[in-house]
Amino acid sequence: MQPRFLFPLSAALAFSGFVAARQLMPPGDAGRPSGASQKTSAATTGARSGTALRPAPSGDSSPAPSPEPSSMRAVAAAPPPNSFHALLSEIQKENRSPADAQLALLEKIGRLNPEELEALLSAEIERNPSFMRSSPAGFRFAARRLSEIAPLKAAQLWVSNGSLRSESDSLLEPWAKKNPGDFVAWMKTLSPELQRATASTLGSIASRSPAEFAAIAGSLSDTPPAGPATRAAMDALLQKAGESKDPSSALQFANALPEGPMRNIALAQIAKWPGLKLSEQPEVLAAIAQLPREDAARLGRDVPAQAEALPAGMARDMAFLNKLRTQAEKDPTAAASRLESMAGSADYPAAVRGFVEATAMRDPATAAAWALSIDPAAGPQQRLSALERAASSMFRRNPDEAREWVEKAPLSNTEYFLLTGRKRGS
Numbered sequence: 001m002q003p004r005f006l007f008p009l010s011a012a013l014a015f016s017g018f019v020a021a022r023q024l025m026p027p028g029d030a031g032r033p034s035g036a037s038q039k040t041s042a043a044t045t046g047a048r049s050g051t052a053l054r055p056a057p058s059g060d061s062s063p064a065p066s067p068e069p070s071s072m073r074a075v076a077a078a079p080p081p082n083s084f085h086a087l088l089s090e091i092q093k094e095n096r097s098p099a100d101a102q103l104a105l106l107e108k109i110g111r112l113n114p115e116e117l118e119a120l121l122s123a124e125i126e127r128n129p130s131f132m133r134s135s136p137a138g139f140r141f142a143a144r145r146l147s148e149i150a151p152l153k154a155a156q157l158w159v160s161n162g163s164l165r166s167e168s169d170s171l172l173e174p175w176a177k178k179n180p181g182d183f184v185a186w187m188k189t190l191s192p193e194l195q196r197a198t199a200s201t202l203g204s205i206a207s208r209s210p211a212e213f214a215a216i217a218g219s220l221s222d223t224p225p226a227g228p229a230t231r232a233a234m235d236a237l238l239q240k241a242g243e244s245k246d247p248s249s250a251l252q253f254a255n256a257l258p259e260g261p262m263r264n265i266a267l268a269q270i271a272k273w274p275g276l277k278l279s280e281q282p283e284v285l286a287a288i289a290q291l292p293r294e295d296a297a298r299l300g301r302d303v304p305a306q307a308e309a310l311p312a313g314m315a316r317d318m319a320f321l322n323k324l325r326t327q328a329e330k331d332p333t334a335a336a337s338r339l340e341s342m343a344g345s346a347d348y349p350a351a352v353r354g355f356v357e358a359t360a361m362r363d364p365a366t367a368a369a370w371a372l373s374i375d376p377a378a379g380p381q382q383r384l385s386a387l388e389r390a391a392s393s394m395f396r397r398n399p400d401e402a403r404e405w406v407e408k409a410p411l412s413n414t415e416y417f418l419l420t421g422r423k424r425g426s
Contacts, residue, residue: 087120105138114150117142121157129163143170151175155186165197172201180205184216192224199225206233214256221258227295230262234269247273251283264290271303271310278309288315312346317382320347321354328358339370349379356386364393365405372410384415391419 091104112120121142147154147170158164158171176183187198202225206213210233220226237250247270254266267287271278278284289311291299300310300318304326307319328335335355342348352374360367371386394402406419416424 102138106141109138109142109145112142112145114146114153117146118150118153118157121146125157125161125163129161140167140170143167144174147171147174148178151179151183152186159190159194168198168201169204172198173204176201176205177208180212180216181219184219187225188219188223196224199228202229203232206230207236210234210236210253214253217257217262221260221262226262227265230257230265231269234266234272238269238272238274241273247276247281261292263287265295268295268299268315271299271306276306278306285309285311289313291315307347316347317350320350321357323354324351325354325358328355332359332362336370343373346378349374349382353379353382353386353389356389360389360393364390364397368394368405368409376412384418387411387415387419 087105087108091101091108094101094104109117124139143154146157151174154171155175158168164171172183183201187195187202190198202213202220205216206229213229213233217226217230220229233253234250237253241247241249250270250273251267254263254270257263257266264287267284268291270276270281270284271288288296288299291314293314296314297318300307300315301322303310303315304319304323307316307323310316310319324335324339327338335358339348339351339355342351352370356367356371359370368387368390371383371390374383374386376383391402391406394405406416411419413424
């Protein structure tokens with residue numbers, strides 16, 4: 001190429017490169033000195049990585065981020081939007097694609113400091129208490145972000161707004177995962193009702209890491225969420241074990257828990273172990289016998305196959321109830337034969353109740369006859385529950401026949417009153 005063309009060509013290429021660079025710059029960066037562009041880029045990168053641009057309040061448990069450069073401070077000092085609607089409006093004005101708009105929303109939220117996040121969430125909750133349930137994912141990101149950088153603020157927001165009870169995964173769980181000890185200490189300052197509402201958060205700790213849960217179990221043993229969290233930890237161990245018939249890891253975990261209800265719940269859960277011979281686990285059977293009624297009923301529903309091996313009590317009753325209900329749904333004739341073979345046994349009332357629950361809608365007259373076969377002295381509550389289920393189905397199908405049955409059936413005065421709402425003869 002001849003030398004006289006080199007200079008014009010070089011100038012043209014340089015100018016084209018300059019124009020292309022300006023077009024690639026984010027809005028507002030064109031014409032800004034290169035140093036300013038780099039600093040703005042650094043601020044944006046910080047927002048994307050989740051780093052707060054302002055230190056957390058001194059009263060919070062999270063460590064404050066390092067002081068920010070003056071150039072970053074200028075970005076954060078811009079007045080924040082006063083609602084999520086305003087936040088979205090700002091983004092929509094820029095005519096971005098949906099994907100870019102979502103990223104921009106997360107970046108804007110990431111730039112807000114704890115006070116701004118708290119104010120934004122509080123204002124929106126006050127305006128529309130249910131907005132968290134119907135809001136875009138970015139709004140939940142704001143709640144999680146607040147829990148990460150200012151957990152006490154997020155927790156107080158959760159406590160102060162009843163509509164947020166179902167949002168513990170956003171407002172509480174990030175803190176619980178990061179520092180379970182501090183979370184449990186805070187949780188124990190709450191009322192029993194609010195403590196129960198944290199059960200899913202504690203359950204997430206337990207299911208994610210049973211060992212981590214065991215480390216804080218001592219301080220949890222007297223709290224309402226202790227049971228659900230313990231069951232979550234044991235279910236995680238069961239899932240990890242797969243089809244293994246060796247429950248040694250679960251027994252080791254259970255025995256490491258404090259003596260009392262938590263350990264009993266953990267040991268009782270071992271009855272769910274695949275292929276376990278419950279009759280060979282006296283420690284597990286002893287724990288099942290000590291379960292409160294609610295926990296025993298829950299376990300019985302989960303282990304109908306172990307019904308014959310369970311100790312007498314609520315767990316055994318619920319196991320037989322569910323076992324016969326399932327069998328009656330699949331094969332009513334076989335279930336009826338099974339019931340006949342159980343007549344006179346202590347398990348008969350619960351088994352009949354399960355049979356009645358399965359057949360009442362399909363054949364209420366037959367269900368009612370089986371309900372009446374329960375000895376009132378052997379299983380008064382099971383008999384009454386079965387009668388109520390059968391009578392209810394009869395009344396829905398044919399009220400006149402149902403009233404006739406009630407008058408002729410061999411019911412006690414109490415049963416007659418509970419089924420009809422009036423005294424006999426009135």
